[in-house]
Amino acid sequence: MSDTTKPYALITGASKGIGKSIAHELAKQGYPLLLAARSDQELKALSDDLEVKYNIDIFYLSIDLSINGASQKITNWIKSNNYPVAVLVNNAGYGVWGDFSASSLNDQLGMMQLNMNVVVELSHLLVPILSQQKQAYILNISSTAAYQAVPTLAVYSATKAFVLSFTRALRFELAQTSISVTCFSPGPVDTGFAARAGLSALNKMAEKFNMQPDEVAKMAVKAMFSKKSEVIPGFTNIISVYANRILPKAFIEKTAAGIYKI
Known part of the structure; x- marks a missing residue:
């Protein structure tokens, strides 16, 4: 491993998607990594790949973050190994698609735990550790769904x-x-994301509107290190968010319901 003097970056939901691409982007910039996700096999494969490509230290913890106490376990892992952490990427999350009343309550509560509580817990637990660095960063991954109510993704958009x-x-x-x-x-x-959410409607739209995770990760990391407050990547996404601010909410929600209809 390299003798890098850079402190560590912790990434949740690092085994796939945006989290995996952010891991590659930070590794490329020489940051040793702490990776947390459910899949031990995928984390090991990613760790091995990054270590070979970038010659940096990689440690991972396979853990289900939706279970109560997971954030404290991650913090204990960091403290017990004296990992100096300067970057926290709260990326882990998932969606549940369908009519709220017909969807599993346990699934909705699990999503709320992961999408919201873990972000709060890790931020609160790691601020004292991050503050030990001359410069530290917290990157929270949200969604354009944050800017409007989305029928059939009611709880997800709220989270x-x-x-x-x-x-x-x-x-x-x-x-x-x-x-x-x-x-x-x-x-x-x-x-x-769409497959886990059971969102066939979004899969159909994917070919036209999807961005690639590597592209998104590069923009996210750049925004973080540039100390931006709030960034929406992609011209189409920026326009849609702007439209949400000026058009009647009833119109926006009816349009969203049509896009994400069951």
């Missing part, structure tokens, strides 16, 4: 609105510290 609001407030609170906080809100990305 992402929470992440956006929380990030804005946390950034303000930490403005006089060494920690910069950024919210990154992509639209559709070519990952396994």
Whole structure:
């Protein structure tokens, strides 16, 4: 391994999709990595690949972040190994698609735990560790769904609105510290998100509107290191968010319902 003096970057949901691409992007920039996700096999494969390509230290923890206490386990892992962490990427998350009343309550609550609680927990637990660095960063991955209510993705869009609001407030609170906080809100990305959500409608739209995870990751990391407060990647996504601000909410929600209809 290299004798890099850079502190570590912790990435949740690192085994696939945007998280995996962010791991590649940070590794390319010489950051040793701490990776957390459910799949031990995928984490090991990613770690081995990054170590060979970039000659950096990689450690991983296979853990289900949707289970209560997972954030504390990650923090204990970091503390027990004295990993100096300067970057926290809160990327782990998933969606549940379908009419709210017909969808599993356990699935909805699990999604809320992962999409919201883990972001809050890890941010709170790691701020004291991050503050030990001369410069540190928190990158929270939200979604363009944060900017509107989305029927059949009702809870998911609400969780992402929470992440956006929380990030804005946390950034303000930490403005006089060494920690910069950024919210990154992509639209559709070519990952396994739609498949896990059971969202066939989004799969059909993918060929026209999806961005590639490597492209999105590069933009996310650039936004974080540039200390941006809030970034929406892609011209189409920026226009759609702007439209949400000026058009009647009833119209926007009816349009979204048509796109994501069951």
